[in-house]
Amino acid sequence: MDPSVDFLKNEFLANSISLTDKQANQFIEYYEMLIETNKVMNLTAVTEFEDVVRKHFIDSIMIARVLDVEKIRSVVDIGTGAGFPGLPLKIVYPQFSLTLVDSLGKRVRFLQTVVDRLELTDTVAVHSRSEDLARNKKYREKFDLCTARAVAAMNVLSEYCLPYVKEGGYFSAYKSGNIAEEIENAGKAITVLGGKIENADIFDFYDMKRSIVLVKKIKKTPAKYPRKAGLPSRNPIGSEN
Secondary structure (H helix, E strand, C coil): CCHHHHHHHHHHHHCCCCCCHHHHHHHHHHHHHHHHHHCCCCCCCCCCHHHHHHHHHHHHHHHHHCCCHHHCCEEEEECCCCCCCHHHHHHHCCCCEEEEEECCHHHHHHHHHHHHHCCCCCEEEEECCHHHHCCCCCCCCCEEEEEEECCCCHHHHHHHHHHHEEEEEEEEEEEECCCHHHHHHCHHHHHHCCEEEEEEEEEEECCEEEEEEEEEECCCCCCCCCCCCCHHHHCCCCCCC
């Protein structure tokens, strides 16, 4: 077995995930494309294979700590950047359809190339600001799960993400460390947008502290949200004067 495949499989197995040879090879090809493209485009500051496996690939799967991903049928990943957490989730859980959303066209082109090369079915990369796309009936309240990793504070992120989630679905925010204050500050926004915090899992992850916040969509998001592009970040819900 190739040493990189061996390392990859063992690291995932240490986190209770068993990869097939196909999945392991998809991750390795994804890594190679990421590093090659990173030479001409800023995709990640983490480039060593072992670090990418742990801090990007496995970190993306940590939502499985708080949600049964096997039951999810549709996912939208907001501000996906280099494809995290959406693409690793799709490789490990191929049963769901995936929509990757990013505001930078060249990143979207990279993502679509990865999707095509890895032959990921029911997966598309969309070039748009999250606030704009959430007003499109094709995407609004259509997803079982909306993910976001290292995008914005919870009070802002909730307005970006909850409009995509159908009633009974989930919004999951990947965060660093203890985020009790951030969750408290987002309380009004989450309620106004139709959500309710179901879990906030804070855990040790290699040499880091990580958090996964799971918000359940319990009612429809009012039609006025999300507000036009830029407003959520400049004036988060709950912080209005």
